[in-house]
Amino acid sequence: MLIQDTSNSLAHTLHLRRQSLAKLIDFPAILWSGSPSPRNFAANTFPFRASSHFIYFAGLSLPNAAIRLAAGELELFMDDPKSGSALWYGETPGREQIAVTIGADRAYPMSELELYLEGAATIPVQDAATWTQQSQLLDRWILPQQPPQGIDLQLAEAIIQLRLVHDEAALSELRKAAAVTVAAHKAGMSAVLKAKTEAEVRGAMEQVIIAHNMTCSYNSIVTIRGEVLHNEHYHHPLRSGDLLLADVGAETQTGWAADVTRTYPVSGKFSSTQCDIYDVVLAAHDACIDKIVPGVEYEDIHLLACTTIAEGLIDLGILQGKAEELVARDVHALFFPHGVGHLLGLDVHDMEDLGDLAGYEEGKQRSSRFGLGYLRLNRPLRPGMLVTIEPGFYQVPFILNNEQVRSEYQDVVNWERLSQFADVRGIRIEDDVLVTTQGHEVLTAALPNTADSVEGLVMGNW
Amino acid sequence: MLIQDTSNSLAHTLHLRRQSLAKLIDFPAILWSGSPSPRNFAANTFPFRASSHFIYFAGLSLPNAAIRLAAGELELFMDDPKSGSALWYGETPGREQIAVTIGADRAYPMSELELYLEGAATIPVQDAATWTQQSQLLDRWILPQQPPQGIDLQLAEAIIQLRLVHDEAALSELRKAAAVTVAAHKAGMSAVLKAKTEAEVRGAMEQVIIAHNMTCSYNSIVTIRGEVLHNEHYHHPLRSGDLLLADVGAETQTGWAADVTRTYPVSGKFSSTQCDIYDVVLAAHDACIDKIVPGVEYEDIHLLACTTIAEGLIDLGILQGKAEELVARDVHALFFPHGVGHLLGLDVHDMEDLGDLAGYEEGKQRSSRFGLGYLRLNRPLRPGMLVTIEPGFYQVPFILNNEQVRSEYQDVVNWERLSQFADVRGIRIEDDVLVTTQGHEVLTAALPNTADSVEGLVMGNW
Numbered sequence: 001m002l003i004q005d006t007s008n009s010l011a012h013t014l015h016l017r018r019q020s021l022a023k024l025i026d027f028p029a030i031l032w033s034g035s036p037s038p039r040n041f042a043a044n045t046f047p048f049r050a051s052s053h054f055i056y057f058a059g060l061s062l063p064n065a066a067i068r069l070a071a072g073e074l075e076l077f078m079d080d081p082k083s084g085s086a087l088w089y090g091e092t093p094g095r096e097q098i099a100v101t102i103g104a105d106r107a108y109p110m111s112e113l114e115l116y117l118e119g120a121a122t123i124p125v126q127d128a129a130t131w132t133q134q135s136q137l138l139d140r141w142i143l144p145q146q147p148p149q150g151i152d153l154q155l156a157e158a159i160i161q162l163r164l165v166h167d168e169a170a171l172s173e174l175r176k177a178a179a180v181t182v183a184a185h186k187a188g189m190s191a192v193l194k195a196k197t198e199a200e201v202r203g204a205m206e207q208v209i210i211a212h213n214m215t216c217s218y219n220s221i222v223t224i225r226g227e228v229l230h231n232e233h234y235h236h237p238l239r240s241g242d243l244l245l246a247d248v249g250a251e252t253q254t255g256w257a258a259d260v261t262r263t264y265p266v267s268g269k270f271s272s273t274q275c276d277i278y279d280v281v282l283a284a285h286d287a288c289i290d291k292i293v294p295g296v297e298y299e300d301i302h303l304l305a306c307t308t309i310a311e312g313l314i315d316l317g318i319l320q321g322k323a324e325e326l327v328a329r330d331v332h333a334l335f336f337p338h339g340v341g342h343l344l345g346l347d348v349h350d351m352e353d354l355g356d357l358a359g360y361e362e363g364k365q366r367s368s369r370f371g372l373g374y375l376r377l378n379r380p381l382r383p384g385m386l387v388t389i390e391p392g393f394y395q396v397p398f399i400l401n402n403e404q405v406r407s408e409y410q411d412v413v414n415w416e417r418l419s420q421f422a423d424v425r426g427i428r429i430e431d432d433v434l435v436t437t438q439g440h441e442v443l444t445a446a447l448p449n450t451a452d453s454v455e456g457l458v459m460g461n462w
Numbered sequence: 463m464l465i466q467d468t469s470n471s472l473a474h475t476l477h478l479r480r481q482s483l484a485k486l487i488d489f490p491a492i493l494w495s496g497s498p499s500p501r502n503f504a505a506n507t508f509p510f511r512a513s514s515h516f517i518y519f520a521g522l523s524l525p526n527a528a529i530r531l532a533a534g535e536l537e538l539f540m541d542d543p544k545s546g547s548a549l550w551y552g553e554t555p556g557r558e559q560i561a562v563t564i565g566a567d568r569a570y571p572m573s574e575l576e577l578y579l580e581g582a583a584t585i586p587v588q589d590a591a592t593w594t595q596q597s598q599l600l601d602r603w604i605l606p607q608q609p610p611q612g613i614d615l616q617l618a619e620a621i622i623q624l625r626l627v628h629d630e631a632a633l634s635e636l637r638k639a640a641a642v643t644v645a646a647h648k649a650g651m652s653a654v655l656k657a658k659t660e661a662e663v664r665g666a667m668e669q670v671i672i673a674h675n676m677t678c679s680y681n682s683i684v685t686i687r688g689e690v691l692h693n694e695h696y697h698h699p700l701r702s703g704d705l706l707l708a709d710v711g712a713e714t715q716t717g718w719a720a721d722v723t724r725t726y727p728v729s730g731k732f733s734s735t736q737c738d739i740y741d742v743v744l745a746a747h748d749a750c751i752d753k754i755v756p757g758v759e760y761e762d763i764h765l766l767a768c769t770t771i772a773e774g775l776i777d778l779g780i781l782q783g784k785a786e787e788l789v790a791r792d793v794h795a796l797f798f799p800h801g802v803g804h805l806l807g808l809d810v811h812d813m814e815d816l817g818d819l820a821g822y823e824e825g826k827q828r829s830s831r832f833g834l835g836y837l838r839l840n841r842p843l844r845p846g847m848l849v850t851i852e853p854g855f856y857q858v859p860f861i862l863n864n865e866q867v868r869s870e871y872q873d874v875v876n877w878e879r880l881s882q883f884a885d886v887r888g889i890r891i892e893d894d895v896l897v898t899t900q901g902h903e904v905l906t907a908a909l910p911n912t913a914d915s916v917e918g919l920v921m922g923n924w
């Protein structure tokens with residue numbers, strides 16, 4: 001038996017989180033951490049990363065563990081290291097020691113979990129070894145791909161209420177992730193003049209993340225083909241005239257993420273056409289961030305990005321018409337086909353494992369419109385929410401070469417004028433913005449984003 | 463229908479590999495590539511890495527694909543990118559294009575695989591989504607944790623025969639992995655003087671691997687606690703007097719691995735006690751490599767390492783007695799508790815997914831002896847085999863503080879003398895050695911390993 005220790009700050013944070021949960025649900029919750037996923041053979045696993053819901057209430061990324069939360073109390077289920085494991089892994093903290101660290105009320109071996117299952121809700125963990133174990137123990141299907149039901153849905157909704165608004169401990173970690181991400185992007189900009197390939201810039205950026213003992217919160221995008229939105233190739237040679245789009249974020253040891261994008265010229269100098277489009281994207285970025293205050297609908301921020309981009313493209317002679325009307329016809333989505341951002345927290349798309357439950361307020365649903373359907377967040381902003389703002393401009397052949405698209409938008413796109421901007425494949429500018437009671441705070445503000453300052457960083461004279 | 467194209471070298475290599483397979487089995491084989499493993503939510507996956515057996519015969523690390531090998535022919539099963547995926551992933555090569563690249567005789571959508579299952583053997587893929595699919599389609603359990611049986615066992619044994627001996631195409635990739643790994647270790651040595659933590663050295667090393675558009679073939683070990691054999695923590699500060707053990711290897715884009723360890727002083731200078739032990743480990747390393755010629759039993763190489771280490775420790779006054787007799791009593795294993803190396807190829811422990819089927823020659827089994835039980839390879843060497851040679855010396859508290867161990871070896875260990883070597887926690891020196899018809903070739907020979915040269919690299923004057 002353990003005396004609960006809330007003198008340490010992690011234990012105190014976890015205590016407050018489960019107290020808040022206890023106000024929202026009156027049944028127990030069991031959260032599993034998950035098990036390491038094998039890469040090419042059992043002993044060669046991907047780096048372990050616990051389920052975010054587990055981390056939120058257990059504080060640590062422990063493999064093969066579970067916690068039970070009931071009426072504000074925390075019970076830890078995990079096995080002590082196997083006898084002999086000290087040979088390979090050294091002295092690792094045992095169950096009792098971890099229980100003290102996280103302020104658990106009681107701690108048991110994993111085998112005793114089956115005695116504590118009654119009436120418990122859960123959330124599926126992604127790895128199949130774990131969700132099959134969850135399904136077997138709870139005697140119902142707990143599937144990552146299916147929307148939760150019954151008490152599992154109630155638990156998910158309660159956790160979403162908590163995780164939507166970050167507490168001080170979370171913000172402290174999120175600031176660390178942001179700071180290291182800023183440093184990584186600066187390293188990328190400093191490396192690009194000498195780099196011969198995308199991979200070399202990626203190496204310079206991820207080195208910073210690794211050196212701070214963090215991991216990447218998602219697979220980095222570092223590409224001269226910025227129009228390929230999920231480009232995970234890094235082999236292209238860098239050529240003068242190319243723009244490099246780098247979307248790279250760090251994650252702290254306890255799982256809190258950052259997510260930042262910058263786009264900059266490989267040569268250190270934007271062409272005039274690149275600069276023109278860059279300024280359009282930056283105008284949208286700045287306008288959206290300016291608009292962030294509690295109570296504003298995130299969808300309206302998205303629409304502001306769309307309108308600002310449409311206005312900019314009208315000014316450049318690429319589009320013709322009135323910005324609002326173009327946006328109503330989804331014309332912006334020809335060049336800006338994704339949403340302006342998403343929730344950020346323990347997951348880079350926070351709580352996306354729950355589908356749209358977290359991103360969409362109750363009663364709201366994904367639009368089927370081309371210009372809105374990819375919006376991942378549709379809620380009024382509240383203090384403590386952390387969101388990304390990441391407008392972009394892309395020339396996606398799949399969209400722009402589509403005959404139906406071209407004829408539908410024949411009257412509003414000046415294709416000849418557009419062809420003068422062929423050296424702009426893709427530009428995105430992404431920052432992480434905290435909603436505060438006063439308005440907002442850009443956690444990644446230390447990373448310059450104007451065309452001038454970005455050029456200065458690349459040329460080494462910023 | 464495709465005309466088989468063996469004019470390109472990848473297709474030619476794959477053609478030869480399946481011709482060789484066809485001489486060993488007279489039933490079809492179906493090999494699945496596997497699917498990406500989710501990290502914290504479905505869209506955020508670990509970097510995909512296909513099953514090694516698939517890569518060996520398909521050449522490329524394709525997700526969600528399968529190949530059927532029968533009578534020397536290759537059939538590819540995979541789906542074309544979904545309509546709309548070009549928006550997110552750009553134009554990716556379709557089934558027919560990949561079929562040409564790899565020289566497939568025919569190519570089908572994945573849904574047609576069920577028409578080609580009859581009498582086919584397979585090998586389980588590690589991820590649960592895939593092995594459950596394999597089990598469902600073949601209507602029998604295909605489990606990664608269970609030894610294969612029947613035709614699956616015959617297939618495994620045939621593939622082992624091929625993969626044990628590397629062809630020219632494999633060697634070309636393995637040399638690339640070795641070269642980048644050498645560069646990564648040099649970068650680590652160059653970084654250690656200025657680095658403040660293990661993580662910073664790791665960052666300097668992995669940067670090189672990432673910059674070459676490769677991945678790590680396993681989770682790096684970069685630690686001042688070298689006595690913790692599988693240490694995946696990187697937070698320790700580096701202090702003058704510490705030795706840093708770095709076990710880091712690159713893997714090429716098509717999955718071929720390297721595996722190298724160096725141990726060096728954080729200050730740039732070994733203490734005299736560190737240098738003494740280092741030279742013992744190096745003597746074992748050099749003696750083992752010298753011994754590598756076709757026909758030699760790898761177990762004898764391991765025993766040579768044990769004897770050489772025992773001799774060195776006798777010379778230093780840490781052990782007393784005759785080296786052979788000490789090894790017969792497993793005294794060496796107090797300080798060198800693991801095997802001297804393993805197979806290396808597509809997997810860092812090549813074909814370890816098949817248990818000891820690949821590592822142990824038919825009729826041989828793991829010893830229960832403390833000094834032999836961790837040996838992963840027990841076969842006579844053949845030209846074309848690639849093995850690691852990685853002797854080490856460790857002061858593992860779990861072993862050396864064990865009362866039973868201390869009393870059992872009371873007569874042969876001079877504990878007082880040993881206590882003078884307290885600044886040696888763990889030393890390992892590991893290289894990748896190809897067995898040639900003439901003898902051997904060290905693929906990682908470009909990385910210095912003497913105490914002098916390692917000091918020189920750290921001090922920047924090598």
Ligand SMILES: [Mn+2]
Pocket residue numbers: 259341342388390430
């Ligand atoms: Mn983002």
Ligand SMILES: [Mn+2]
Pocket residue numbers: 721803804850852892
């Ligand atoms: Mn090794």
